[in-house]
Amino acid sequence: MTHISVTVDGTAYEDDVEPRLLLVHYLRDRLGLTGTPIGCDTSNCGACTVELDGASVKSCTVLAVQADGCEVTTVQGLARDGEWTPLQRAFHERHALQCGYCTPGMIMAARDLLRENPRPSSDEVRKALEGNLCRCTGYQNIVRAVLAVAEETSASERQSAQGQSAQEVTA
Amino acid sequence: MTDQAVEPEVGRARLRKEDARLITGQSNWTDNISVTGLLHLAFLRSPMAHARIERLDVSPALERPGVIAAFTGRDLADGLGSLPCAWPVTEDMVLPDHPPLALDEVRHAGDPVAVVVARDRYAAADALEAIEVDYEPLPPVLDLEEALAEGAPLVHADKGTNRAYVWPLRTGEDYESVRQRADVVVRRRYLQQRLIPNAMEPRAVAVAPLAASGEYTMYSTTQIPHILRIMLSVVTGVPEHKLRVIAPDVGGGFGSKLQVYGEEAVALAVARKLGRPVKWTESRSEGYLATHHGRGMIQDIELAATREGRLLGLKVDLLADMGAYLMLVTPGIPILGAFMYPAIYKMDAYEFNCTGVFTTRTPTDAYRGAGRPEATYAIERAMDELAAEVGLDPVEVRRRNWIRHEEFPYTTIAGLTYDSGNYEAATDKALALFGYDDLRAEQRERDERGDAVRLGIGVSTYTEMCGLAPSRVLRDLRYSAGGWEAASIRMLPTGKVEVVTGTSPHGQGHVTSWSQIASDVLGVPFEDIEVLHGDTQAAPQGMDTYGSRSLVVGGSAVHRAAEKVVEKARKVAAHLLEASEDDLEFKGGVFSVKGSPEARRTIQEVAFETFTSHDVPDGMEPTLNAEHLNDPENFSYPHGTHLCAVEVDTETGQTRIRSYVCVDDVGRVINPMIVEGQVHGGLAQGIAQALYEEAVYDAEGNLVSGTMADYLVPSAADLPEFVTDRTETPAASNPLGVKGVGEAGTIASTPAVVNAVVDALRPLGVHDVRMPCTPERVWEAVRSAQAGQKKEASA
Numbered sequence: 022m023t024h025i026s027v028t029v030d031g032t033a034y035e036d037d038v039e040p041r042l043l044l045v046h047y048l049r050d051r052l053g054l055t056g057t058p059i060g061c062d063t064s065n066c067g068a069c070t071v072e073l074d075g076a077s078v079k080s081c082t083v084l085a086v087q088a089d090g091c092e093v094t095t096v097q098g099l100a101r102d103g104e105w106t107p108l109q110r111a112f113h114e115r116h117a118l119q120c121g122y123c124t125p126g127m128i129m130a131a132r133d134l135l136r137e138n139p140r141p142s143s144d145e146v147r148k149a150l151e152g153n154l155c156r157c158t159g160y161q162n163i164v165r166a167v168l169a170v171a172e173e174t175s176a177s178e179r180q181s182a183q184g185q186s187a188q189e190v191t192a
Numbered sequence: 193m194t195d196q197a198v199e200p201e202v203g204r205a206r207l208r209k210e211d212a213r214l215i216t217g218q219s220n221w222t223d224n225i226s227v228t229g230l231l232h233l234a235f236l237r238s239p240m241a242h243a244r245i246e247r248l249d250v251s252p253a254l255e256r257p258g259v260i261a262a263f264t265g266r267d268l269a270d271g272l273g274s275l276p277c278a279w280p281v282t283e284d285m286v287l288p289d290h291p292p293l294a295l296d297e298v299r300h301a302g303d304p305v306a307v308v309v310a311r312d313r314y315a316a317a318d319a320l321e322a323i324e325v326d327y328e329p330l331p332p333v334l335d336l337e338e339a340l341a342e343g344a345p346l347v348h349a350d351k352g353t354n355r356a357y358v359w360p361l362r363t364g365e366d367y368e369s370v371r372q373r374a375d376v377v378v379r380r381r382y383l384q385q386r387l388i389p390n391a392m393e394p395r396a397v398a399v400a401p402l403a404a405s406g407e408y409t410m411y412s413t414t415q416i417p418h419i420l421r422i423m424l425s426v427v428t429g430v431p432e433h434k435l436r437v438i439a440p441d442v443g444g445g446f447g448s449k450l451q452v453y454g455e456e457a458v459a460l461a462v463a464r465k466l467g468r469p470v471k472w473t474e475s476r477s478e479g480y481l482a483t484h485h486g487r488g489m490i491q492d493i494e495l496a497a498t499r500e501g502r503l504l505g506l507k508v509d510l511l512a513d514m515g516a517y518l519m520l521v522t523p524g525i526p527i528l529g530a531f532m533y534p535a536i537y538k539m540d541a542y543e544f545n546c547t548g549v550f551t552t553r554t555p556t557d558a559y560r561g562a563g564r565p566e567a568t569y570a571i572e573r574a575m576d577e578l579a580a581e582v583g584l585d586p587v588e589v590r591r592r593n594w595i596r597h598e599e600f601p602y603t604t605i606a607g608l609t610y611d612s613g614n615y616e617a618a619t620d621k622a623l624a625l626f627g628y629d630d631l632r633a634e635q636r637e638r639d640e641r642g643d644a645v646r647l648g649i650g651v652s653t654y655t656e657m658c659g660l661a662p663s664r665v666l667r668d669l670r671y672s673a674g675g676w677e678a679a680s681i682r683m684l685p686t687g688k689v690e691v692v693t694g695t696s697p698h699g700q701g702h703v704t705s706w707s708q709i710a711s712d713v714l715g716v717p718f719e720d721i722e723v724l725h726g727d728t729q730a731a732p733q734g735m736d737t738y739g740s741r742s743l744v745v746g747g748s749a750v751h752r753a754a755e756k757v758v759e760k761a762r763k764v765a766a767h768l769l770e771a772s773e774d775d776l777e778f779k780g781g782v783f784s785v786k787g788s789p790e791a792r793r794t795i796q797e798v799a800f801e802t803f804t805s806h807d808v809p810d811g812m813e814p815t816l817n818a819e820h821l822n823d824p825e826n827f828s829y830p831h832g833t834h835l836c837a838v839e840v841d842t843e844t845g846q847t848r849i850r851s852y853v854c855v856d857d858v859g860r861v862i863n864p865m866i867v868e869g870q871v872h873g874g875l876a877q878g879i880a881q882a883l884y885e886e887a888v889y890d891a892e893g894n895l896v897s898g899t900m901a902d903y904l905v906p907s908a909a910d911l912p913e914f915v916t917d918r919t920e921t922p923a924a925s926n927p928l929g930v931k932g933v934g935e936a937g938t939i940a941s942t943p944a945v946v947n948a949v950v951d952a953l954r955p956l957g958v959h960d961v962r963m964p965c966t967p968e969r970v971w972e973a974v975r976s977a978q979a980g981q982k983k984e985a986s987a
Contacts, residue, residue, distance in 0.1 A: 039314070046314075049224075053226070054217075055221070055223075055224035057217065058221060060394065060476065061900040062477050063901040065901055065905075066476070066905075068392060095217060096215070097218070109215045109216065112211070112215050116208065116868075118215065119444070119699035119873060120441075120699030121210070122221070122443030123392050128215065143913070147908040150907070150908045154900075154907060156905065159875055160872075161872045161913060161914055162872065
């Protein structure tokens with residue numbers, strides 16, 4: 022057994038775990054955070070994608086001991102006081118989920134994409150989400166949802182930039 | 193009292209009620225189920241396709257830490273019968289035993305032989321390796337034609353044959369004489385590769401026993417909680433009324449969870465034996481062996497036609513790979529297809545013959561479309577071959593043969609009565625959206641200049657039989673159950689509504705759509721309606737979700753039940769308003785007396801009055817509830833026209849979908865957003881069969897494409913943007929005018945894509961590319977066509 026300290030969705034945990042325990046099983050079976058599902062055993066599907074210190078990882082290919090000292094964010098840690106993130110809202114509004122099994126991983130992977138490339142093209146979204154499989158949607162509405170968030174974000178940035186330059190002029 | 197001007201819900205793109213928990217990680221998957229003292233199961237599976245079990249000893253597993261028990265099939269045999277097949281398609285069908293744990297022989301790689309019960313999933317998996325098994329290898333049976341040959345090794349030696357059944361259908365004139373008078377006979381062989389369904393949620397089952405009273409609650413990743421309950425009670429002897437089956441959130445099915453699986457029966461048997469709760473969750477690779485597959489057929493199709501391209505007759509000979517056992521509806525899948533080969537076309541003779549063949553592979557069963565995609569593929573591919581043969585445009589050859597819109601209702605050569613449709617309208621709309629003529633012009637131009645990247649255009653004009661199914665038709669097809677669906681509606685005292693449905697959604701959005709249907713009939717706001725499903729205690733009656741039936745059969749049941757509620761509410765309202773029922777108007781949830789609009793009662797007020805029962809008509813029961821069991825009078829027949837343009841690189845064999853346009857007619861639409869989503873997903877799966885997916889076995893019967901790393905489920909990067917549109921010809925056979933949409937995209941898209949690939953290469957002498965049309969196969973087809981042409985030229 023190895024001792025680990027991990028912060029998951031803002032809560033600090035101390036645990037003794039088997040060195041072979043997968044992070045996703047630690048989240049699901051030990052912490053009861055079942056919002057992160059498991060879709061395969063070859064790290065192809067991406068359903069279990071979470072953030073580890075700010076970068077997306079497939080939690081079935083990370084050992085719990087590798088998360089020692091790290092901050093983990095799961096889909097369950099996204100909404101604040103019941104307020105959904107823009108991606109969660111967009112997935113809902115664009116019908117980017119049907120059965121919803123891939124959705125947690127898809128949202129986490131899309132967050133990663135938008136951090137790295139805030140204005141992706143449709144092709145870039147498709148390539149970036151290549152590691153996350155969905156069997157229900159044919160991906161079209163997932164791509165639409167991600168593009169909608171990129172669009173919203175850049176529109177609001179433009180607005181605030183305009184506001185700023187107006188301030189500069191008056192100042 | 194404010195006016196309740198409720199806007200019509202049907203037809204609105206309502207955002208889904210289902211989404212909130214799914215996007216916040218609060219969903220309730222079966223693998224999430226945890227109860228105190230939960231034990232975990234792991235199954236030991238055969239590593240061989242076919243072998244005799246010489247020795248099997250599970251006792252060493254018991255020495256491993258955390259192991260509670262380990263069982264063979266014999267240990268559990270008392271109270272664990274053969275798994276069911278509900279569709280004996282012929283009287284003399286060969287139905288082998290299918291023990292949930294193999295007893296003497298394993299018949300496919302992945303056939304389970306033992307189960308370990310341990311404290312956690314890691315301990316259970318570890319202990320499997322301690323089990324000792326000696327296998328005596330037997331010859332695998334893999335090739336469908338060789339399997340039928342005299343002296344072939346047998347999958348079930350006691351049955352003396354690998355032929356499960358022969359199912360013939362002959363209608364219209366005698367095919368052979370029609371063939372005699374044909375100018376053109378097109379004969380082709382198509383191979384329907386095996387597919388692995390790949391619902392994103394792997395299968396899982398959990399059973400919690402109340403040992404003292406012999407009651408069991410099962411959670412399962414199932415599409416069919418109601419059928420499962422009945423069947424498991426037969427298999428295990430747990431009385432039906434002591435078994436509650438819950439399908440919690442289910443992560444996709446596509447037919448793969450339309451099954452009564454051995455693991456479900458074993459979990460129940462183990463929970464009963466130990467008196468403790470147990471759970472099993474498959475790994476994806478395990479699922480590739482243990483969850484049923486789809487397709488797997490050899491199709492010989494022959495068209496007899498005039499030189500003008502007019503169809504005279506159709507002959508189809510199928511060899512259908514059953515796999516090792518006949519599971520819930522295994523034998524019936526190709527039979528569903530039997531009625532669909534004539535598709536939307538008129539002809540004089542039809543001859544169909546299907547032979548079900550046992551092989552030492554994972555059993556096949558329903559996979560999205562189930563028999564209908566296979567049929568549509570063969571006929572739509574063959575229609576293109578006919579077009580080429582008689583020198584017509586593929587769209588034109590279809591026009592010359594299809595049922596014209598003024599001919600509906602039309603009874604097809606296969607005996608189905610298509611109630612409605614308009615193939616002309618859907619096709620015209622699709623051609624315009626696609627820019628068909630421009631693409632053909634570009635194709636000619638590029639062909640002339642010898643472009644190495646060739647443009648191909650594929651069309652598919654499909655129909656499907658959905659809304660399974662009229663019970664009497666099922667009887668005639670020897671299916672063991674009916675095809676009705678149940679709904680009940682409860683108006684609660686506070687005016688809120690519970691809709692109880694027998695359908696069991698797993699991504700289709702029934703909660704949202706059923707709310708829309710009920711809202712319109714009852715005049716109650718969408719938000720005030722809850723839909724209960726997927727739990728045999730909460731929704732005791734139902735025939736579940738598959739075959740694009742839920743809306744057509746189950747949605748119609750909701751509609752009818754809601755009408756019954758209004759009927760009863762009308763009696764109460766008339767009583768309260770001291771008016772005659774005939775003088776009452778009902779609109780937007782308000783009963784009012786004609787001519788005196790101030791005399792009114794809302795349906796919510798009526799619900800409360802009925803609840804108090806202080807002043808209801810004499811003899812009336814104090815509920816505003818109703819139920820309706822809807823047995824459909826006919827199937828429904830969605831149709832549409834799909835067009836695909838591909839760029840095929842003849843040097844690399846790479847195919848890229850350049851554009852995809854589909855116009856589907858699924859009848860009246862309840863929620864256009866959900867319908868579009870269903871089409872997108874269906875297209876993805878149909879395109880996947882055309883270009884990417886195949887369950888590959890080696891010569892020993894091992895599944896080579898045995899993990900998600902080896903089996904190409906397409907990603908976002910592998911699929912194009914789709915252009916979808918609709919025409920709307922309401923179905924005549926149900927009150928909503930709906931036809932179903934779950935399978936349309938899958939059925940239509942596979943032939944559209946392959947037709948496009950072949951169309952790109954036809955001038956090079958290619959007339960077929962086997963699915964999936966991988967770069968290697970395309971390149972090989974081009975190369976061998978060129979070699980053939982050279983040979984011809986030199987000869």
